[in-house]
Amino acid sequence: MANEIVIKDLHVNVEGKEILKGIDLTVRQGEVHAIMGPNGSGKSTLANTLAGNPKYAVTGGDILYRGESILNWKPDERARRGIFLAFQYPMAIPGVTVANFLRTAVNAKRRENATNGNAKAISIPEFRKLVTQKMALLKLDTSFATRYLNDGFSGGEKKRVEILQMAVLNPEMAILDETDSGLDIDALRIVSDGVNTLRGPNLGILLITHYQRILNYIKPDFVHVMVNGKLAMSGGPELALQLEEKGYDWLKEEGIGK
DSSP, X not given: OOOEEEEEEEEEEXXXXXXXXXXXXXXXXXXXXXXXXXXXXXXXXXHHHHHTXXXXXXXXXEEEETTEEOTTOOHHHHHHTTEEEEOSSXXXXXXXXXXXXHHHHHHHHHHHHOSSSOOOOXXXXXXXXXXXXXXXXXXXXXXXXXXXXXXXXXHHHHHHHHHHHHHHHOOSEEEEESTTTTOOHHHHHHHHHHHHHHOBTTBEEEEEOSSSGGGGTSOXXXXXXXETTEEEEEEOHHHHHHHHHHOSHHHHHTTTTO
């Protein structure tokens, strides 16, 4: 049976203001769900809440993963157990190389998943082979492994390194928060190709985007429209094309999502 994230009547406040006003959504392994919507509709709030950002206060509802509520799980616990977030604005961490960051993350996940509590750290040769393979997938030069994480990276490089992390960590659920933001067409194609290569029956993807263009490359199974903190409409890939053609104003004109 595939694992899933089940979001039940989720209400979230940020700095005392209600942003999410009752979200219901289930994402299973093997499915790609796209969430679209105008700026300020709550898309990134949902992503941060799923990842456990303490700034986002859950005031109602629940989030279940593998059948268990994760509301009390810290962000690192969620990550170790297989929930991955690709940030809209990845932070630079001077002094920490990409390789050291990834190896630490891989070993933390190994410890979490060890059945006897005695997880063996990944060996240097095994780790080097893994990272080299995944970097080739994303057309990243191997020199990136020795650079400080996101320090001095272009927007496209940051997003490719986010997907590199996803490729190396092999999560069960991946939340991609406006991964297309700031990418030119070439970088968008490379990042999308990487996501598509990782796509499969063991990975559920929640793809959050403002524009339809990334969905030309990453074909979703389901498209949801978020308006004013609610999922106002759901459908198949054709819904994204409808939004591209009409924009978001027609939703307001028809009273959808009030």
